[in-house]
Amino acid sequence: MTQGFGLSASARAALLQRLSRRRGGEEAPGPAESPGRDLTTLPGLRDIEMVREAGEALGLESPFFRPHEGVAGARTVIGGRPYVNFASYNYLGLNGDxxxxxxxxxxxxxxxxxxxxxxxxxxxxxxxxxxxxxxxxxxxxxxxxxxxxxxxxxxxxxxxxxxxxxxxxxxxxxxxxxxxxxxxxxxxxxxxxxxxxxxxxxxxxxxxxxxxxxxxxxxxxxxxxxxxxxxxxxxxxxxxxxxxxxxxxxxxxxxxxxxxxxxxxxxxxxxxxxxxxxxxxxxxxxxxxxxxxxxxxxxxxxxxxxxxxxxxxxxxxxxxxxxxxxxxxxxxEPWRVERLQANAALFLALAREAGFDTGGSVGLGIVPVILGSSVAAARMAAALFEAGVNVQPILFPVVPERAARLRFFLSAEHDAAEIRATVAAMAAARDGRRRRGWPE
Missing domain, CATH: 3.40.640.10 (Type I PLP-dependent aspartate aminotransferase-like (Major domain))
Structure with a gap:
């Protein structure tokens, strides 16, 4: 992670020190495999492990591979709890129809x-x-x-x-x-x-x-x-x-x-x-x-x-x-397309009004909220999940570190109240992060 998840130099050093202590307490590895059979050296595996360890050290639960119970549309159930869901490509609400x-x-x-x-x-x-x-x-x-x-x-x-x-x-x-x-x-x-x-x-x-x-x-x-x-x-x-x-x-x-x-x-x-x-x-x-x-x-x-x-x-x-x-x-039923586009336009307008960077989104189905660091994106996603909103962060190296973001997929099944509540929760999480002095 060459860009350190968007952390300052001192925060990055502290994180690496914590990871080093954690590794120091692990059990000694078993007999080494021959180089050609050592799967721990596969390209990219160390980066995946580093992301996982960094999330654990920062107290952030992984937002990936969460099991959805039932149809994942504009709303979903995860771990027995209902969520407003912005992590599905079910644009017209037809999956489950x-x-x-x-x-x-x-x-x-x-x-x-x-x-x-x-x-x-x-x-x-x-x-x-x-x-x-x-x-x-x-x-x-x-x-x-x-x-x-x-x-x-x-x-x-x-x-x-x-x-x-x-x-x-x-x-x-x-x-x-x-x-x-x-x-x-x-x-x-x-x-x-x-x-x-x-x-x-x-x-x-x-x-x-x-x-x-x-x-x-x-x-x-x-x-x-x-x-x-x-x-x-x-x-x-x-x-x-x-x-x-x-x-x-x-x-x-x-x-x-x-x-x-x-x-x-x-x-x-x-x-x-x-x-x-x-x-x-x-x-x-x-x-x-x-x-x-x-x-x-x-x-x-x-x-x-x-x-x-x-x-x-x-x-x-x-x-x-x-x-x-x-x-x-x-x-x-062309009304489904009309409603999807209206929902996306509303989300885009509210997010921009609240001061979020939505990049070049045209507000037709997909709206990114660019937060500028992987830690900020992961923390925002965690805060929204706690508030009952499921949205996926997109982190480095999938995007450049400065372009780390949340990616909102809108649906014809969302309603205006859910969209307004989501943007309000996002603004509250951002303001709370600033009060804590966490990196932007």
């Missing part, structure tokens, strides 16, 4: 729980094609293909489409799955400053001619910052420089646009301006998995060659049915 549960149960009765093998090997289930047709229609695309994992969708698709002679140009805050897909492909990878289409064009102008294919990748709605790119200029520059444009809609479907259709509806861009629409089924659509929508040759190629599809079990039929029903409810 009786209609979605009924669709999943009916699919189990008809097809069982699992697809049991890859779709190439074991054949299709009708619900797979129905889901893909509905998603393709949302993007006005020729075809769509559903995968068993959202993360694996980006990894296997980018890894399959590109090779060492190609170029992947992506936003510097792009999701890990895109970075991993680019690494797998062997293509040259260049990151441009966040949401800066002019910088992206400069990079394309400088490097495009040296490569066979070029893929420009951005997200429709960034989950860490709650902001969104200007889609139109990215589409224009991709076409101008003969590059494919791919947009990750994981947090955009159901959140952006007047009816939740995504970033193209929000920005007024024709969906055909984007070559590859990627999304996930685990947020708005109450399931698990990913999808690619686009032109038919692209989807046909992936259906027969993408390793993450061909060699992976097919999407479980009850998950496909849940996603299909969720999409249908989203389209039939």
């Amino acid at each position: 009786p209609r979605i549960a009924a669709a999943a149960k009916a699919a189990i009765d008809r097809h069982g729980v699992s697809a049991s093998a890859s779709r190439l090997a074991s054949g299709e289930r009708p619900v797979h094609g129905e889901l893909e047709a509905a998603l393709a229609a949302n993007y006005e695309a020729e075809a769509c293909l559903a995968f068993v994992s959202g993360h694996a969708t980006n990894v296997t698709v980018i890894g399959q489409l590109l090779g060492p002679r190609d170029l992947v140009l992506h936003d510097q805050l792009i999701h890990n799955s895109v970075a991993e897909g680019a690494r797998l492909s062997g293509a040259r990878r260049i990151a441009f400053p966040h949401n800066d289409w002019r910088a992206a064009e400069r990079e394309l102008a400088a490097h495009r001619r040296r490569h066979g294919r070029a893929l420009l990748v951005l997200e429709g709605h960034y989950s860490m910052d709650g902001d969104a790119p200007e889609l139109a200029p990215f589409a224009e520059l991709a076409r101008r420089h003969d590059a494919l444009l791919m947009v990750d809609e994981a947090h955009a479907l159901g959140v952006l646009g007047a009816t939740g259709r995504g970033s193209f509806e929000q920005s007024g861009v024709a969906p055909a301006a984007v070559d590859i629409w990627m999304g996930t089924l685990s947020k708005t659509l109450s399931a698990c998995g990913g999808y690619i929508a686009g032109r038919r040759p692209l989807v046909d190629l992936l259906r027969h060659s993408a390793p993450g599809f061909v060699y992976s079990v097919g999407l479980a039929p009850p998950l496909a049915a849940a996603a299909l029903e969720s999409l249908a409810v989203m389209q039939a």
Whole structure:
């Protein structure tokens, strides 16, 4: 932890001294493993241990991996206690909706729980094609293909489409799955400053001619910052420089646009301006998995060659049915999108009014509260948990230490009273921290 959790030099020294005394009281380790078999030296393990020990030394309970009892939506139950919950991607409140549960149960009765093998090997289930047709229609695309994992969708698709002679140009805050897909492909990878289409064009102008294919990748709605790119200029520059444009809609479907259709509806861009629409089924659509929508040759190629599809079990039929029903409810009940966006706008306005740094959030579903140090974020999360609010801190090294934050995911199921009470509790915790002299 090179930045010491945001502690002052004296506080950091005291913490390290406490950790040293704690280790000194531990039992002597057993016989040492040979270097190649010593799992305690795996990369990153020491950092995880340091974070855990630092939290214990500071008297902070880990906020991660808490078991939720029941459906985790706008409200949840943890350890038998009810909480207002801002740590769920259940944007439209559809996970737990009786209609979605009924669709999943009916699919189990008809097809069982699992697809049991890859779709190439074991054949299709009708619900797979129905889901893909509905998603393709949302993007006005020729075809769509559903995968068993959202993360694996980006990894296997980018890894399959590109090779060492190609170029992947992506936003510097792009999701890990895109970075991993680019690494797998062997293509040259260049990151441009966040949401800066002019910088992206400069990079394309400088490097495009040296490569066979070029893929420009951005997200429709960034989950860490709650902001969104200007889609139109990215589409224009991709076409101008003969590059494919791919947009990750994981947090955009159901959140952006007047009816939740995504970033193209929000920005007024024709969906055909984007070559590859990627999304996930685990947020708005109450399931698990990913999808690619686009032109038919692209989807046909992936259906027969993408390793993450061909060699992976097919999407479980009850998950496909849940996603299909969720999409249908989203389209039939646009008030859910309106309420989500109103809740996010209210939270954003109140948080800013209370003096919190919310970064570049556009207030459509995700609002970060940037606190500037991991200790401050962890302490704020602990104080809110004590007050009956569940929200996750995002700490170094996931974000730079100065950008440590709480990340609030809003839902259509939250109400104004809960949002006002949460911001008030956050302000009270901050003011209490200042009285105690804890670092900002």
